[in-house]
Amino acid sequence: MANLMIVDDSKIIRQRLRAILEDLGHCIVSEAANGKEALENYKRMEKEIDLITLDIEMPGINGMEVIRLLREHNPSAAIVMISSVEDRSNVLKAIRLGAKHYFVKPFTETKIKEVIGRVLGFDTNPNRTEALRENPEANFRVQTARRMEDSAGGMLLKSENLESLPFELFHMDERTLLIIRSPITDTNAYLLYRCLQGLLYFRKMKFVLELWEPVRHREGARLLHEFIQDVRSRHGKAAVVTDDTRYYTEWLSDLGDDVYRAYKEIKW
Structure with a gap:
């Protein structure tokens, strides 16, 4: 090792x-x-x-x-x-x-x-x-x-150009909704990593991942799976929403529950 x-x-x-x-x-x-x-x-x-x-x-x-x-x-x-x-x-x-x-x-x-x-x-x-x-x-x-060490002056907070993000974050119905709206690539996977890492600071939260299309980028898919597992291990709730039939089956097989075809199906 x-x-x-x-x-x-x-x-x-x-x-x-x-x-x-x-x-x-x-x-x-x-x-x-x-x-x-x-x-x-x-x-x-x-x-x-x-x-x-x-x-x-x-x-x-x-x-x-x-x-x-x-x-x-x-x-x-x-x-x-x-x-x-x-x-x-x-x-x-x-x-x-x-x-x-x-x-x-x-x-x-x-x-x-x-x-x-x-x-x-x-x-x-x-x-x-x-x-x-x-x-x-x-x-x-x-x-x-x-990448966090690139600036000799230390870490700086700055907002991203929203159009460049592969996702959007909302708070609605007492849930945090993360919509993956465009493909995850080698170029933007780091942005997804930063987003998910920040969300993990919250405990006992309710998260919904809405995937407008299958995430086939291997690192991006791994990050999403680990995020859900970490949320659940901290006594929070995490669901996946996808209307892609095959992708829905894949997630359901991996997670066992809280995988939906539409947001309105979520009961908690």
């Missing part, structure tokens, strides 16, 4: 992380008990390390300074922060410094699997051995993250 370096001043935490990550199929190529050791190990083994898990609070050089120095040495270094509950106020600062994601102590295997998978851009299922860099389609997630 991937080669990781664990950085934490607690031996118990390092052992726990190693056990979880190895169970997920990853290889731990280095461990460090403090910031100085982490920097030395990374500079020596940089080409072997795909991702670093980094504790925020450590004696000597703390996690924030380690991020800054690592990113100064290698701007594309993939770093996931580990924070305690009381350190969560520092997480935003860590993200601004260049960390890709974080998880909070006490962590669970499920959370680590989710976070590491998102950052690396491939499934953390140990049965899957195909590496990210060998799979152009799996590389999609990493590319979207890199």
Whole structure:
């Protein structure tokens, strides 16, 4: 899967992380008990390390300074922060410094699997051995993250040209309606990704995906399926509406329920 370096001043935490990550199929190529050791190990083994898990609070050089120095040495270094509950106020600062994601102590295997998978851009299922860099389609997630770093001044909010969007968002009948109105392509799939990622911040919401035509773009279809599964796992509701008979059958087979031929058929 991937080669990781664990950085934490607690031996118990390092052992726990190693056990979880190895169970997920990853290889731990280095461990460090403090910031100085982490920097030395990374500079020596940089080409072997795909991702670093980094504790925020450590004696000597703390996690924030380690991020800054690592990113100064290698701007594309993939770093996931580990924070305690009381350190969560520092997480935003860590993200601004260049960390890709974080998880909070006490962590669970499920959370680590989710976070590491998102950052690396491939499934953390140990049965899957195909590496990210060998799979152009799996590389999609990493590319979207890199686009966020293009501006040296940080991330900027700006509205898209609505005519260029392959979808429209509405709020009606206490539901959020996402209409896919034009084909998803390599060019606009990133816009769909950003939209769905933002919607996932809402919990226990009611979403309806209305598909004016089948989504045959592989990455776009995968994003839609994962969105519905994530919404349902967070105790929300998600339905699909399509009047294409064959596509309706495909979605019904995949989801089992809440697939409709028309919006008016939805009862919740």
